Amino acid sequence: MELQTKLAILADAAKYDASCSSSGSAKRNAVGGGMGSTEGAGICHSYTPDGRCISLLKILLTNFCVYDCKYCINRVSSNIPRARFSVAEVVNLTLDFYRRNCIEGLFLSSGIIRSPSYTMEQMVGVARTLRLEHGFKGYIHLKTIPDADAELLAQAGLYADRLSINIELPTVQGLAQLAPEKDSATIHRAMGQLHDHIATSKAERKEAASRAIVSMPQSRRTRPTAPKAFAPGGQSTQMIVGADGADDGDIIVTSSRLYTGYGLRRVYYSAFSPIPDATADLPLIAPPLVREHRLYQADWLMRFYGFAAHEIVPSGAQGQRMLSLEHDPKLAWALAHREQFPVNLNTAPREMLLRVPGLGVASVDKLLAVRRWRQLRSADIERLRVPQSKVLPFVECQGWSPGRSLDDPLLAARLVQPMAPQPVQASLF
Amino acid sequence: MITHTFILPRDGCDFAHWRGLARWLWAQQVPPDAVVWHTEDDQARAPDLFAPPSCATQLADLAPAPERALSVPRAWLAEAEQCLLHRAPSRFALLYRLLWRMQLEPGLRHDLLDADSVQMQQWIKAVRREVHKTHAFVRFRPVALADHPLDGSGPLHVAWFEPEHHIVQAAAPFFVRRFANMRWAILTPQCSLRWWPQAPDIAALAEQGVQPGFAVQPFVGRPGVLSSGPGAHADDAPGADAGEGLWLTYYAHIFNPARLKIAAMRKEMPRKYWHNLPEAQLISPLVQAAQARSAAMLANAPTTPQRRLPRGKPAL
Numbered sequence: 001m002e003l004q005t006k007l008a009i010l011a012d013a014a015k016y017d018a019s020c021s022s023s024g025s026a027k028r029n030a031v032g033g034g035m036g037s038t039e040g041a042g043i044c045h046s047y048t049p050d051g052r053c054i055s056l057l058k059i060l061l062t063n064f065c066v067y068d069c070k071y072c073i074n075r076v077s078s079n080i081p082r083a084r085f086s087v088a089e090v091v092n093l094t095l096d097f098y099r100r101n102c103i104e105g106l107f108l109s110s111g112i113i114r115s116p117s118y119t120m121e122q123m124v125g126v127a128r129t130l131r132l133e134h135g136f137k138g139y140i141h142l143k144t145i146p147d148a149d150a151e152l153l154a155q156a157g158l159y160a161d162r163l164s165i166n167i168e169l170p171t172v173q174g175l176a177q178l179a180p181e182k183d184s185a186t187i188h189r190a191m192g193q194l195h196d197h198i199a200t201s202k203a204e205r206k207e208a209a210s211r212a213i214v215s216m217p218q219s220r221r222t223r224p225t226a227p228k229a230f231a232p233g234g235q236s237t238q239m240i241v242g243a244d245g246a247d248d249g250d251i252i253v254t255s256s257r258l259y260t261g262y263g264l265r266r267v268y269y270s271a272f273s274p275i276p277d278a279t280a281d282l283p284l285i286a287p288p289l290v291r292e293h294r295l296y297q298a299d300w301l302m303r304f305y306g307f308a309a310h311e312i313v314p315s316g317a318q319g320q321r322m323l324s325l326e327h328d329p330k331l332a333w334a335l336a337h338r339e340q341f342p343v344n345l346n347t348a349p350r351e352m353l354l355r356v357p358g359l360g361v362a363s364v365d366k367l368l369a370v371r372r373w374r375q376l377r378s379a380d381i382e383r384l385r386v387p388q389s390k391v392l393p394f395v396e397c398q399g400w401s402p403g404r405s406l407d408d409p410l411l412a413a414r415l416v417q418p419m420a421p422q423p424v425q426a427s428l429f
Numbered sequence: 430m431i432t433h434t435f436i437l438p439r440d441g442c443d444f445a446h447w448r449g450l451a452r453w454l455w456a457q458q459v460p461p462d463a464v465v466w467h468t469e470d471d472q473a474r475a476p477d478l479f480a481p482p483s484c485a486t487q488l489a490d491l492a493p494a495p496e497r498a499l500s501v502p503r504a505w506l507a508e509a510e511q512c513l514l515h516r517a518p519s520r521f522a523l524l525y526r527l528l529w530r531m532q533l534e535p536g537l538r539h540d541l542l543d544a545d546s547v548q549m550q551q552w553i554k555a556v557r558r559e560v561h562k563t564h565a566f567v568r569f570r571p572v573a574l575a576d577h578p579l580d581g582s583g584p585l586h587v588a589w590f591e592p593e594h595h596i597v598q599a600a601a602p603f604f605v606r607r608f609a610n611m612r613w614a615i616l617t618p619q620c621s622l623r624w625w626p627q628a629p630d631i632a633a634l635a636e637q638g639v640q641p642g643f644a645v646q647p648f649v650g651r652p653g654v655l656s657s658g659p660g661a662h663a664d665d666a667p668g669a670d671a672g673e674g675l676w677l678t679y680y681a682h683i684f685n686p687a688r689l690k691i692a693a694m695r696k697e698m699p700r701k702y703w704h705n706l707p708e709a710q711l712i713s714p715l716v717q718a719a720q721a722r723s724a725a726m727l728a729n730a731p732t733t734p735q736r737r738l739p740r741g742k743p744a745l
Contacts, residue, residue: 004678011682029606031648037607043565044697046708048684049716051693058683079732093675099586099611100569102676273687274723280731287688366541373539380542 001083007093009083013063013074014109016275017166018238018268020044022055022104022139025161025233034135036098036105038161042139043104056107056141057097061085061122065111069168069179070282071243073275074111080277084113090126091134098138105139105161106130112145120148120156127159139233146182146190153190154230157197162233162265165190167258170251174244178282194235195262201230234265241295242288243272249313249321252298256309259302269295294323301329304361305354326416331357334394335415338406345376345397357415358390390415432463438485440619441468441521442595444510449488451525456494461529466521501531502538508553514595515552523548556594563592563600566702569613570667579633581626586613589666590705597622598657605647605655616661628654673707680708686719687726 023042030036044053062084063074073080085093094106108126110119123142130136142160144153156163165187169175172184208226237258239251255267273287301307312329314321324332334341334357343352345367353364363384367376378400381391393405393415405411435450437443454464469485509524527545531537540546569586576582586608592600597617604613605624614623628634629652631644644656694712703709 004675007675007678008682011679015683015685030609031606031651033610035608035610037603039603039606041561043561045565046680046706047694047698048680049691049694049712049719050685050688051690052685053697054680054683057679059679096672097676097679099571099608100673100676101567101588271688273685274726275687276726277729277732278726284727289688289690370540370542373536376542383542383544383547 003089003093006083006085006089007059009081010060010063010085011058013060013080013111014058014107016073016270016273017058017107017109017143018052018270019141019164019236019266020053020055020058020107021162021236021266022141023233024265025139026229028137030135030137034137035095036136036138038104038137038139045102045104054102055104056139057094057103057105058107059085059090059093059109061090061108061110061119061126062113063111064113067112067179067181069182070279071168071178071240071272071275073277075279077279078277087122087125087129091129094130094138095134095136098136103138105136105141107141107143109143110145116145116147117149117152120145120152124152124156124159127156131159141233144190144194146187150193153193154197157194157201157230158228160231160233162236163194163231164236164238165194166238167191167254167267168238168240169244170239170246170254171244174246178244191235191237191258191262191264194231197230198234199263201227205229235262236264236266236268238268238270241269241271241292242285243282245319247319247321248291248295248298248323249316249318251295252302252309252313255299256302267299269299290325291323294325294329298323298329305330306351307333307355327412328357328417330355331390331415331417335412341394341406342396342402343394345381345395346371356391356394358387358394359384360386430463431465433459434465434467435486435521436467436469436472436484437521438469440470440595441466442513444513446485446488447513447521447524448506450486451528452499453488453491453494454525455499455528455532456497458497461522461526464522464525466518466525468518471518499528499532501528505531505538508549511556511599512549512552514556514599516594517552520552523552556596556599559592559594560596560600562702563590563596564603566590566698566706567600567604567615568705568707570670570673572667574612577627579625579628579637581610581612583612586611587666588613588615589661589663590615590617592617592619593701595619601655602647605653609653616666618660618662621658621661623656623658625654625656627652630654631656669707677708677711681711681715684715686715686722689716689719691716 021042022038023040025038027040028038042055044055046054048054060074063080064082064084065074065076068075068077090106090108094103097103098105106126108123110123112119127140127142130140140160141162141164142156144156144163144165146165167187168179168182175182175184205226239254241251251269258264258267269292271287271289271292272285274284278284298312301312302309311333314323323329327335334355343356345353350364350368353359353367354361363386366384370376370380375398377398381388381395381397381400392400393402393411396402433454438446441447512520512524523545527549530545537543537546541550567588567590569588571584571586574585597615597620601615601622604615608624610626612624612626614621625634631639631641631646631654634644634654634656639654639656643658644654646654703712
């Protein structure tokens with residue numbers, strides 16, 4: 001099979017993985033040899049019309065798979081064309097795209113062939129070849145197979161910047177129903193193993209860095225070499241949204257447990273979207289893109305805004321706890337807790353400023369910096385370049401008071417954020 | 430009343446030069462609204478009839494000024510240097526006005542929401558974004574080039590890029606670190622950069638036409654020289670090669686037609702970059718076909734499943 005055809009098939013097979021991040025790893029560059037660099041912040045080298053970025057070459061090693069996960073384009077019972085890359089082909093593609101400055105690195109995943117360990121060994125082989133034979137300093141993200149040998153997991157972390165294991169579905173029941181061969185307990189055990197490896201390596205490196213400086217005549221190094229980092233970009237996971245009956249409450253609570261339990265860097269949400277040759281068991285729907293967007297916003301509130309999962313989860317019966325599609329989760333929280341507003345920009349603590357709808361972390365920090373020196377006035381809100389209609393009802397400062405607008409029964413209706421209907425979504429029905 | 434008209438050399442981004450003139454103006458107590466700033470490049474494009482001097486104002490040509498204390502935060506200087514890379518013609522005046530005001534209003538340096546400070550921050554943000562987008566959207570194409578002991582081996586990777594601000598030099602260190610062992614060149618309308626990975630020092634490149642004033646050796650004790658030259662044309666850069674086809678294939682196939690979000694794409698990859706991105710030619714056909722493709726996925730009845738597993742080893 002021609003390389004071009006293989007690439008087409010195996011990129012088609014990989015696009016349902018949402019993660020493409022290339023940030024947050026150790027800093028490296030090619031000055032000492034090799035090629036490539038990672039510098040903390042990731043770079044998105046291109047964007048496709050689905051609004052997703054291309055940061056990494058995201059491909060499968062093979063889309064042959066022995067599993068039969070109903071939501072997956074690559075399940076064994078699908079009639080899509082199949083292909084398999086050799087290790088050398090993936091390595092050469094990565095290096096060629098990298099030299100063209102099209103990518104930050106490689107995101108390699110794979111269908112399960114022969115056995116989980118065999119497949120994982122092939123993937124680790126790609127990462128090892130890139131690092132050791134080609135001195136590749138770019139980003140490598142390996143999708144880890146939970147049932148693979150623990151030794152392979154340990155090896156993967158030495159070459160990869162980030163490892164991820166997909167939790168796939170927010171609930172255990174969902175997984176049992178849609179991915180019969182996958183086991184929730186195994187997935188959690190593997191995540192735990194990765195978490196331990198990452199934490200141990202971090203602690204060892206910290207210890208090495210804090211050791212006293214030894215200076216000998218003629219010596220170049222003043223400290224013993226630190227142990228090699230294990231997956232310095234941490235681990236992440238992905239959940240499919242809208243394929244099973246889980247509600248947003250389930251998803252948010254599961255995410256929150258994953259963040260605290262396994263120290264995950266990111267939980268990605270992937271709206272279940274139509275796939276070619278879908279199974280009859282899982283009827284296709286338009287991808288719930290707005291819902292996916294709201295879940296990401298809720299995720300941000302937990303990670304950067306000091307919200308706890310139970311504050312964001314809407315009340316209601318299990319299965320009915322859905323985030324508002326009309327208001328973003330922070331606005332929804334504020335509308336439901338109007339007694340805590342208006343917030344005085346000149347006196348409120350940081351935690352409370354972060355809860356004002358429309359104020360981001362950067363804006364809050366700017367307000368805090370300025371108010372140390374002078375009173376904040378209404379003109380300052382305008383200069384912040386934040387959505388005025390969203391912020392103004394919830395704040396007060398010199399020269400601005402929202403008056404009784406918080407008591408206005410129409411406030412919620414006035415703040416509905418129109419999400420333009422997606423042309424494709426509309427046409428699906 | 431305007432009392433002083435200054436012309437800055439070339440694109441006006443030489444921070445040391447601007448700083449020297451600004452210090453002189455402060456020493457002479459020339460208020461901000463009495464100064465007009467031009468650049469040589471702007472003058473060449475659209476000469477200002479009322480501007481008396483025709484070449485760059487040099488500090489040495491000005492009357493010696495009395496010493497007068499001038500203090501600004503060190504961080505502000507670094508920011509001003511970045512702000513100077515913006516293409517807005519009024520950036521010189523804004524920076525001098527802020528410099529002036531900071532001497533008279535002690536609280537100004539902390540006021541991130543002052544109108545002038547906000548403007549400066551916006552320009553810095555635009556400059557940083559353009560640097561970031563340059564790192565992202567520069568596309569190299571390989572050109573065969575004979576090995577040379579002073580230069581290196583392997584093909585020369587050449588890119589053509591048209592940045593909106595004067596950021597080529599600011600964006601270069603990233604490429605030096607990333608592709609330290611690769612021969613590459615970035616051509617832009619304002620200037621062109623060339624990285625010589627094996628050059629032991631700047632003097633060694635004299636035969637190649639590299640002049641000492643237009644080259645730097647970024648790593649002490651290591652080979653590698655970055656030289657800069659005059660601006661180039663789009664035709665100077667190589668056209669698409671066969672290998673680029675693979676990248677286009679990847680772009681077309683990583684796109685999911687069932688979730689079209691064109692506005693999200695254009696927010697991060699504005700149209701102004703499209704004409705230099707090879708993959709941008711695919712955007713319109715992909716968008717047009719997306720609706721039919723996702724409708725087809727929904728309309729197709731599920732097929733009879735057959736289990737297909739790999740046999741044998743893959744061809745290497």
